[in-house]
Amino acid sequence: MPAPKQVVLSPESIRITWDDGHQSTYANRYLRGQCRCAGCVDEMSGRRRVSEKNVPEDVQAVDWIQVGYYGLQFLWTDLHAAGIYTHEMLRSLCPCPQCQPVKPAAQ
Numbered sequence: 001m002p003a004p005k006q007v008v009l010s011p012e013s014i015r016i017t018w019d020d021g022h023q024s025t026y027a028n029r030y031l032r033g034q035c036r037c038a039g040c041v042d043e044m045s046g047r048r049r050v051s052e053k054n055v056p057e058d059v060q061a062v063d064w065i066q067v068g069y070y071g072l073q074f075l076w077t078d079l080h081a082a083g084i085y086t087h088e089m090l091r092s093l094c095p096c097p098q099c100q101p102v103k104p105a106a107q
Contacts, residue, residue: 002019002020003018003069003087004017004090005018009062009064011028011060013027014031022098024096026095027095028061029057031061033053035050035085037083040083062075062076062077063075070086070088071089
């Protein structure tokens, strides 16, 4: 699994450059809404408690830390900081056309 080589935070997005050369850019609100911590996803049922629609539109990641060799943790302007975003999860959420090819419309 590729690992982040560089993480750049901006008011609009988080850009990760991976050690395999790929670049992923995530809208702040989208990535905050994907948090899988126990406060955002019920541990017993797996039901999502917090999703993108529950996150302030102007939320931003203001800091981040590396968690072990497997993930990143962000500090958000809504004061949320519990979620660990594994490298695998971040890569699977990459919204670029290479990672999320557009499916043809149903006929």
